[in-house]
Amino acid sequence: MTYGFDTLQIHAGARPDPATGARQTPIYQTTAYVFRDADHAAALFNLQEVGYIYSRLTNPTVSVLQERVATLEGGAGAVCCSSGHAAQILALFPLMGPGCNVVVSTRLYGGSITQFSQTIRRFGWSAKFVDFDDLAAIEAAIDPGTRAIFCESIANPGGYITDLDAVAAISDKAGLPLIVDNTSATPYLCRPIEHGATLVVHSMTKYLTGNGTVTGGVVVDSGRFDWSASGKFPSLSEPESAYHGLKFHETFGPLAFTFHGIAIGLRDLGMTLNPQAAHYTLMGIETLSLRMARHVENAVRIATWLESHPAVEAVTYAGLPSSPWHDRMARICPKGAGGLFTVTLKGGYDACIRLVDRLELFSHVANLGDTRSLVIHSASTTHRQLTPEQQTAAGAAPNVVRFSIGIEDADDIIADLEQALAQIGI
Template identity: 85%
Template sequence: MSDDTPSYGFDTLQIHAGARPDPATGARQTPIYQTTGYVFRDADHAAALFNLQEVGYIYSRLTNPTVAVLQERIATLEGGVGAVCCSSGHAAQIMALFPLMQPGCNIVVSTRLYGGTVTQFGQTIKRFGWSAKFVDFDDLDAVRAAIDDDTRAVFGEAIANPGGYIMDVRAIADIADAAGIPLIIDNTTATPYLCRPIEHGATLVVHSTTKYLTGNGTVTGGCVVDSGKFDWAASGKFPSLSEPEPAYHGLRFAETFGPLAFTFHGIAVGLRDLGMTMNPQGAHYTLMGIETLSLRMARHVENAEKIAKWLEADDRVEFVTYAGLPSSPYFERVKTVCPRGAGALFTFAVKGGYEACIKLVDSLEIFSHVANLGDTRSLIIHSASTTHRQLTPEQQEAAGAAPNVVRLSIGIEDADDLIADLDQALSKATA
């Protein structure tokens, strides 16, 4: 597409951004470039690529033409300047933090996060000498108070998994800006169709492309999108980006690549040394999924609104957390953060507690009991016994994954069929 690509609408961009007919064959669909290496024109060409003096393909751990199309497409949809795709959403989170952190540094993160993220930040990153401070992001004063001289990033989810809570991205971005540190937003559950965090002040956006972007439950993947708006050299807090890089003869990424500094570092250092590469076939599946993203998300939201209203009115249900309900404390926030809808992920509490939840899960016929979300199929999981099992009871409560709660990921089936399935399962669970 031409340089004025951003003037196109979302539905056009999700099909065309980053893609061009194959120059060798004229193939209209992006080919799967299933190759490990690429032939250099000559020795000087190879040296220029390895010195980062020329952009091109070296080895598929670093760059691949199929993956490159996906990176450009996601960056365009998010309103970023560049993106780096990798092997999973968890890999994307480490890739996002890698250029920012040093031993002794910390991140301030929301208490309302996917259980695996809570474990990654609360336990695993300690092995790197990093740490995380968990804060209720609805308490803006607490967020400010948690940031200290060693804080290098603030991290939250636009629509939190599992409860579907909506984050006030702009308010948190203002706090991060005042502290001179980047805000990283996990936009997996919202997708750029419902929310574009960069427009609300986010510096970096991460995705588990496994979920809604792919949308068909076939491949894992992750992505880090760079807004290009952060000055990495302003404070001296980010030497990996602002100071000479020994592996590239003293090159300074911020000075050399400007707004694309983070993206180039992610490829030239992050993928080079961490090796968390997305395979080209996985990228192809995700590109196919993104072509129908807007159509799917609109149906996901429509179904979720209908089912959440039905559940809220049912006597067998204690509460529903869907932010698209007028009863939700996040209902007004949806209008500014996610104007196209509150997503399709939420929880509800079953009267009868833990045992009733287990019976419910085991009694459903259309809903699949799966540790995933964002599929075309409707999915259910009891978070306290699965995805959030490793957390303490207090952490489960804070994350919205109490023992009496199940999480729904509403698909694109007939909503009346889904309601009927929930109805019969609730009857068995609460008999």
């Protein structure tokens, strides 16, 4: 039987606990698991049997979360890890090698820009930053060393929506995997695999959990990429010496990337998601569609109100008819443009700081996707490490404030904005 999204967000991956009948997924707070016998242990370590060995690799609570997110995204499998940044490294790990590069969008979260422009160089990898509205520039950036293309479905902070169909056509032509960060959209608003993505990553810290309690990341594998076609991905297509010459793609087919992510990625990088965090995220996902619908409803109303305010120069939000990406939203994110947008103030940097300091209902935090409304001045915080040119390209210029609109009463959110704007002296 085929179930709808609202049903799957509650039931996918979860079954009553066989030992106790518990309806909610238990927190399996254990490090290790007892093997039935020596043959069972050997089969698990040889990847001949699926099961639990050690919680750095697999855990029953985490396994339910992996299956649930994979189901909601329409993927073949998923690997959970400790954060969204961990998910990005885990996604690239089987694909890259010294001298290889990834083509990435200029419109990314500031921490991701730093990770791609600075940190991955320590592995001998590099990134080429391109405006993803310039499709010819994406194609031109691809060279023999390119191993992936990376973008966000709805970019943080600016709310820019990527034309995933067009970018996927380029990645397919080049024989490269397309990796899409779907954090801001969630699978309720956008399912990148349906638009040609190979891998989908999330910071589950944000909308999937939705309550600001834990950090977590996930990589969802579409199961549709031929890792053996080009010879560019030997970690997946060639014999793996640590498993007696096993070839992941030949052995596991559509689940090759997922098994590699667990058996080698988590084994050696150790970026494990703890079971309590997985439990919180599972509970959050149960209300994902309800929350996202309210986030969108509130964001549209508040962005519309702000757009007409005399202190506001511009609002960047694809949910507004004035947005250059409004038509794209209907195709990529048909249920709405999410709850994240930016506001450009006429008073510049100083006005942004004064606004942030005078808001009362909004929480000034370095997070997004919470049930609470959140605000931050990206140029002085999350994007502070970037050059002014990088800040502007990412949608985080000095005169821009980022809002993550919560699910409170919209009238109360507007009243808080009204009183704060009245104080900043524009």
